[in-house]
Amino acid sequence: MINAIIMASGLSKRMGDNKLLLDFKGIPMIEYAFIEINKCYFNEVIVVSQYEEILSLSKRYKFKGVYNKDAYIGQSESIKLGILNSSKCDGYMFFVGDQPFIESFYINKIIDKFNEDKNYIIIPMCGNKKGNPVIFPYNKKNELLTLKDDEKGKKIINKSSKLKYINVSENMLIDIDNKVDYEKFRGVLR
Structure with a gap:
């Protein structure tokens, strides 16, 4: 059993606005993560945010x-709140809300890799680039x-020697950090 923890409390300093609520092809950017995570089997999904709009959207x-x-x-603080409000599980899969190209197919591949040995941290990667979402076992x-x-x-x-990597698509690791990223990627077809 894995619990998903979506960290959505960022201050968006580089963006200027709350990037997670910016329109991205007709819906708030964070909703892409919600849609894909909702297609996967998690024991529980926890959304940690300082924004009432995001918490309200998560209720849907x-x-x-x-x-x-x-x-x-x-x-x-988001990591701690996610864990402390989590039910018992074998691992925590941490998501960020600014990855609108995340895919349930790869989320499930990461979960499958974790289920082979629940003592390892599982990290997605493409080429030399590593990113989120990462699964940390309960023992961490x-x-x-x-x-x-x-x-x-x-x-x-x-600090860990118990790491496993899983290959994902390049798009899976794209995150939107600033206005240049936002303008560049919102024109890309999903």
Whole structure:
């Protein structure tokens, strides 16, 4: 059993606006992640956000919304809130909301790889590029809970010898970080 944790509390400093709610081909950008995650089997899906609009949208998908009042602390706060509001599971699959080309096909491949041995961190990659979503096994829970400020799961990945990689499409790893990315990719057909 894997729980999905969607981290949607970012301050969008590089974008200027809340990028997750920007229109991306007719729907809010984050909804692409919701649609694809909803096609996969998860024990539970948790959305961590400081934005009421995102939490409200997550209810339409019957996801569990968790309000992040301390988003200013950094990504570690979303990670912790996701874990602390998670039911018992074998692993946590962490998603970011700014990947509108994410695909359920590859999400399921990552899950299948994790299910082969639930002691490994599973990381998607294409060529030399690695990205999200990443699955952390339950045995990494305490390490994840010690992250501070804007520390990310990468800190734990860099210390771990139990890593497995799964090949995904190049599009799967595209994230929208700024206005240039947004303008470039919203014209791309899905």
